[in-house]
Amino acid sequence: MTMEVVDEDTQLVEAARSGNRAAFSQLYARYAQMVNAIALAHANPAEAPDLVQEVFMRALSKLSRLRDPGAFGGWLAMIARNCARDRLRAPAPIELPADVAAPGPQGDDAEAAEALEAIRALPDAYRETLLMRLVEGMSGPEIAARTGLAEGSVRVNLHRGMKMLRERLRSER
Amino acid sequence: MNDEYLWDGSGDPDPDVQRLEVLLSRYRSQSPLRVIRLRPGPIAWAQRGAIAALILAGAFASYLALLPRFGQPGREWEVAARAGTPTIEGAPLQGRGALRVGQALHTDATSRAEIRAGSVGRIEVEPGSVLRLVQSGQQRHRLSLERGRISARLWSPPFTFSFASPSAVATDLGCAFTLDAGENGEDRVRVTSGWVEFHWEDRQELIPAGASAIAKRGIGPGTAFFDDASDEFKSALREIDFGPPGHRASLEILLRNARARDVYSLLRLSVRLGGSDRGLIYDRAAQLAPPPPGVTRQAFIDRDPGAFELWVDSLGLGNAKRWWVHWKDVF
Secondary structure, rough: OOHHHHHHHHHHHHHHOOOOOOHHHHHHHHHHHHHHHHHHHHOOOOHHHHHHHHHHHHHHHEEEEEEEEHHHHHHHHHHHHHHHHHHHHOOOOOOOOOOOOOOOOHHHHHHHHHHHHHHOOOOOOHHHHHHHHHOOOOOHHHHHHOOOHHHHHHHHHHHHHHHHHHHHHHOOO | OOOHHEEEEOOOOOHOOOOOOOHHHHHHHOOOOOOOOOOOOHHHHHHHHHHHHHHHHHHHHHHHHHHHHHOOOOOEEEEEEEEOOOOOOEOOOOOOEEOOOOOOOEEEOOEEEEEOOOEEEEOOOOOEEEEEEEEEEEEEEEEEEEEEEEEEEEEOOOOOEEOOOOOEEEEEEEOOEEEEEEOOEEEEEEEEEEEEEEEOOOEEEEEEEOEEEEEOOOOOOOOOOEEOOOHHHHHHHHHHHHOOOHHHHHHHHHHHHOHHHHHHHHHHHHOOOOHHHHHHHHHHHHHHOOOOOOOOOOHHHHOOHHHHHHHHHHHOOOOOOOHHHHHHHHH
C-alpha cells in the first residue's frame, strides 16, 4: 500500500472518529467497491447492497477501536467477511413456492449469474481479487492499495484466478 | 493471453476479460451510503449533539473532580481470602494480600476471594477460578478470566473495566454482573444491574439488567436474552446464533415463544439476519411491543438505525449510554 493512501486514510479515519460525517462518506466512496466485491464473494448477489450498508454501519460504530487508522482497508475487509459469515449462519430466507417465485435469469443475465457462480467457486484468495477487477473495474494497483495486499500477491491472484476461471467456464460450455 | 490488460487495463484487450467485465458490471456497487437518520424532533440534531456534548463534558468533569474521592486502584489491588486458601502465582494467600499487574489469582474448589479495585470496584472470585490482572492504568483496567466465575460490582465510569474471557471481552457500562468462563468452550455474562457490552472482533452485544449472553470460542457473543425467557426461546436463539446455517424452523420456534420482554432479543437478532427474516421479526415484535410512531416495517427491514434505536428506547430498558443513572443501583 502506498504511503499516500495510508496517510489519506489516516486523516479521514481520524476526522470520522471526531464526528465528521463527510470524512466517513469519503471513506465509503473509497472503499464501497472493495466491500461490494467481498460481499459478492461470500453472499447472495441480491443481499450484497444490504450487506455493504451493514458493513459500513458496523465500521462506523467500531471506528474508535481501530488501533491503526492506516490499516483501515484491511480492517474493513475483515468486517465485511465477518458480516457475510453472520449472514451465512443466519436462517435461510423463507422460500416461495415454485408457482409464485420469480422466473430464473435468462440470456445475458443467466450468463452473468453463471460467471459469478464460477468465480464464487474459486479458492478464497482469488475470488475477492477477481471480483474487484471484473465487477468493479479496479486495477491491480488499486486493489493492492485498498486491501493492503502486496502488488505481487494481487498480480498472482489475478493471473491464477483468471486461469482457473477460464478453465471452469470452458468446461461448462 | 494478455496479463497487462487484466492487471491495469493497459495493453491489448483480452476478449475473455472484456466479456466478463461487461457481463458482471450489473453487480457493480451503486447504492450510496444511506444517511444515518437520527431521531426526528423539534430540536436540530446539531443542537442536540451540542447539548449532549455539554452534558457529557459536565459529567466527565464531575467524574474527574470526584476521582480522588472514589479512588481508582493503583498497580497493586487489595485481595482478601473469603474461604479456603486462594493463591497468587502459587503463593498462599493468608488473610489479605496484593495482586499486581501480570499476576494471576487462583481459587481451588474450596476457596474464594474478594478483590477491591480501589473504591470503584469489587470483584468476587468464585471457587475454581483463575483471574489475571492484565493492566491497571489511571482510567482503564483490564483483567482476564481464564477459568471459573467472577461477580463484579463496578461504579466507575463506563469502559473503565474490561474482563476478557476465552471467547469475548465484557466491558462494564456502570453495572453489576457475573462472568463465567466455561471449560466447554462457552462463556456467559449475566447482568444484574446496568449494562454490559460483550464483544469479540466486530461482534458486539449490549446486555441489559436481567439478561445474559453466551459467547463461543472463535465466534464471539450471541444475542442477549432475558434469563426468564422460556427454554424453547433460549434454545432456538442458541441454534440460530451458533448452529449451522439454515434454521428457519428455529426462527419460527423463537417467534412463537417470544414474549413482550423478549422483543429486545428479537431486535438485536434482527441486525444479523437478512431482509425477509427481519420482516418476520418486525411482524411478531410489533404484535408484542408495538413500535413507536415513525418506525415503519420498511425502515426496519432497511436497517434504519434511527428506527432501531427508537424501538429499543421504547422498550423501557434505560439507555446504556447514560451510565451515571445506574450508579445508584450498586449502592
